[in-house]
Amino acid sequence: MPVLNHRNQLFAFANAVGLALALASVAGPAEAQTAEDEQQPQTRLSGYMDFHYNKLERADGRLDFHRFVLLVTHEFSPKIRFVGELELEHAFVEGLEEGGELELEQAYVDFLLSRGFNVRAGMLLMPVGILNERHEPPVYYGVERTFVDTVIVPSTWFELGAGIHGEVGHGWRYRLFVASPLNALEFSAAEGIRDGRQRGSETNVGRVALTGRAEYVGIRGLTAGASFWTGKSGFELRPRLDVPVHVIEADARYTRDRLELRAQIAGVTIDDAAALNDAIARTTGIDPNIASGLRGAYGEASYRVIEGQRWGDVGVFARYENYDTQHRMPPGAQPILAFDRDAWVMGATYWPDPDIAVKIDYVIARNQSTVVRAPNGLNVGLGWWF
């Protein structure tokens, strides 16, 4: 994230919140819309928040207000819309230190031309994986997002771009965007491509990336999709090294009554990772040991054991994840086995209201290292949507 004076960031955030509240107060209650006001411009405020307690083995517990997100939408006309999502992460924004983040996760204008062809431009969510576009706390099990959607698919993944989306019939729909590429200088052995996100801040677009998703929702209860992202990512290296990076992903989600099943598989390939490691080592003085292949997958089953009670619903889940950011190494490099990881995550969610989720889970983490042991962890969280 570019470094700004944290006072300026907080001031900007306060201004944005104030503007959002003012717009919402002008718009009136969201439910008040009628056929008559269909022609009137609409501005609405919504959002989600969650805070967590995380306790790793042999470490003190931590409380964190992880996300405070406000969404503002405005309809210029029935065919032109604005959507904005402003997020404050970890409650506090500071300068150079690792701490909070103020992020503009979405800010785009949608031109709704027809069912099959619509144009979107601005700050976009990359259409990769289950969670990147569908991440409101009450709709996924587990206090934290999946590991695969953190270090393989770098959720929340958003970039400046433009593209098209639509539904082509029989339950098939698509999105296809060009966007700013990843910055390979920030890739790492542990977190893969995650820190390479430019996140819309004076982004380099010397070589734009291309991303897309095809999705099928034609069978009741089933959502299945496949996504890709491809771009050249070495623009900050001198001399410039255009390293092609490719992400490919497939996922499925099936819901029937109280049962929900999810699965996702994702892989990243970094062409010429050996040259990339050399170039980064020359630039920073440290060999980052970046892999030429990363991969991850998870499967999750959940069941609402209590449903329809006046006091709420309860669901339980179990998820297995396997993810390796050192899966395939370039010639001459050795994998760091501590980054070949897997985890069992088991827990429960209590919904006192469908838009409020009280979560608890326990993570049994493992890796392939005989030296560095992955700590297990207990997580408790409260998230809500309005």
Next chain:
Amino acid sequence: MSRPYTCTMALAAAAALAAVSLRAQSQAPPPEQTVEVTAERFAFQPSEITVAVGTTLTVVLKSDDTTHGFRIKGEGVNVQIPKRGRGTTTVTFTPARAGKYTFECSRICGAGHGFMRGTIVAVEPSGEAK
């Protein structure tokens, strides 16, 4: 009772029955079709509904998560779908002409709200949409 009189009465009764029957046929209610639609972040299922022109379409709407909206653009239909477990909302819509009618979520429901759209395809009884 004379035979001609009996025949005349029988014919009159038959004619009256036929008239009532024809009238009943001409006043038959328009055809109806009911479809259950589930809304969840960020899709309607099914997202495509095919109906004949003049058929009264009843859409029973249910949410699998939060509150959604259901608006048929340009047709004056706009309702709220209650949260999961809070019941259903029913709307009726009778397409007067063949064509495609877009419906969409009219209540912001999350990051992918803009993808929640679908189509009602109204076809002539011969099966063609314009």
